[in-house]
Amino acid sequence: MVARGRDGREARGPVPMLPxxxxxxxxxxxxxxxxxxxxxVLWCPFDHGSQPRTALYWRVAAEVSRVLDxxxxxxxxxxxxxxxxxxxLAPEQVVEYPxxxxxxxxxxxxxxxxxxxxxAGVAVPARSDEDDYxxxxxxxxxxxxxxxxxxxxxxxxxxTRWGLTDPQPRSCPECGTxxxxxxxxxxxxxxxxxxxxxxLEERSAPTRLLPRSVPAGFTQVTLAxxxxxxxxxxxxxxxHPRIELIQ
Numbered sequence: 295m296v297a298r299g300r301d302g303r304e305a306r307g308p309v310p311m312l313p314x315x316x317x318x319x320x321x322x323x324x325x326x327x328x329x330x331x332x333x334x335v336l337w338c339p340f341d342h343g344s345q346p347r348t349a350l351y352w353r354v355a356a357e358v359s360r361v362l363d364x365x366x367x368x369x370x371x372x373x374x375x376x377x378x379x380x381x382x383l384a385p386e387q388v389v390e391y392p393x394x395x396x397x398x399x400x401x402x403x404x405x406x407x408x409x410x411x412x413x414a415g416v417a418v419p420a421r422s423d424e425d426d427y428x429x430x431x432x433x434x435x436x437x438x439x440x441x442x443x444x445x446x447x448x449x450x451x452x453x454t455r456w457g458l459t460d461p462q463p464r465s466c467p468e469c470g471t472x473x474x475x476x477x478x479x480x481x482x483x484x485x486x487x488x489x490x491x492x493x494l495e496e497r498s499a500p501t502r503l504l505p506r507s508v509p510a511g512f513t514q515v516t517l518a519x520x521x522x523x524x525x526x527x528x529x530x531x532x533x534h535p536r537i538e539l540i541q
Contacts, residue, residue, distance in 0.1 A: 309370050311336040311349055314378055314479060316446075318355070321385060323451035324476065326352045326532045335477060335525070339371035345523050345540055346376055352532065375516035379504060386493070392447045393456045394438060405407070406435035441490050447483035451475060455524055455541040466528040467535045473526035476536070480522040482510040 315335040319326050326333060327431055330352035337346035364380065394402055404410055411418050413435055418437045431439070444455050450474050454464065464473045484491045484508030507514055517523050518540045528534035 309338065309340065310366075312339050312368055312377060313365050314348070317450065317477075319352075320400050323434055323474065324527055324529055324532070329354060331355050332358070332421060335479075337376070339373075339376040340420060340424055341372060346517075347537070348523075348525060348538065350525075350536065350538075363511050367537060373471065373515060373516075377514070379512065379514040387475065388491075390452055391438075391443045392453045393461070394435065395456050396453070396461050402435065406432040407437045408432075408434050408454055410434065411437070422489060433468050440485075440488065446485060446491050447478075447480045447510075449478045449480075452478065453540070454526070458518075458521055459539045464526050464537050464539075466530065466537075469528065469529045471528050471534075473528050473537050475524055476527040477525045478522055479515065479517065479525070481516045482508060482522045483512060483540075484510050486510050 313334065314337050315333075317333045317335075319331045319333060332353045332355045334351040334353060335348060336351065337348045339346060367376060394405065404464070408418065416453060418434050420433065444453055452463070454475055455478065463472070466473050489497065492510075501512065503509075503512065504514065508516070521540050524539045524541060526537040526539065528536070
């Protein structure tokens with residue numbers, strides 16, 4: 295693929311990677327290398343396969359001496375939606391449960407049974423035309439999938455997101471340990487057709503979006519026509535190869 299600058303001209307020389315996220319190690323689900331307390335996530339603004347290629351840099355915050363007010367403009371990008379709009383994070387801890395496809399068949403049937411929820415005193419709401427649901431799923435099963443399982447949006451930790459494919463092994467190529475989600479880079483913060491997972495403050499005083507933004511697309515990032523990129527990390531060592539999934 296020929297790299298081209300933002301003016302359409304062919305780019306000469308290496309293409310710089312772009313900053314995607316900067317997180318303190320204390321906010322991550324797994325420890326980084328000894329002494330490192332800052333994680334910087336970058337990516338190449340060109341497809342390598344079906345998504346940009348990412349790079350993780352672990353650093354010591356006290357040793358970062360020169361801080362830029364704003365990241366430099368890229369010399370070349372494949373798509374404008376690979377250039378994240380800078381955002382100040384406002385982390386919120388939530389509880390989510392595994393994707394139903396990771397559960398046993400027996401447990402999936404149990405969740406699909408309306409009696410399960412009635413016995414627990416949970417009123418499962420009826421579907422509306424605006425909800426994102428699968429016509430082949432029961433209302434109860436769909437309630438679990440969309441309301442309790444796998445929170446949307448950018449996040450650290452959590453469960454692996456599925457949907458584009460069925461669950462597949464995420465064994466570390468180095469040691470065979472099952473890798474776990476480190477960071478999810480999402481195309482949107484929530485499903486715009488549903489109020490599930492939408493923060494309460496956004497319902498009463500929604501954040502103003504930039505021009506040409508999709509609903510709930512604050513970072514203006516779009517991956518694989520609206521899917522998400524989830525970076526998995528090996529619990530045995532942060533130095534082991536990571537696994538990336540588009541889901």
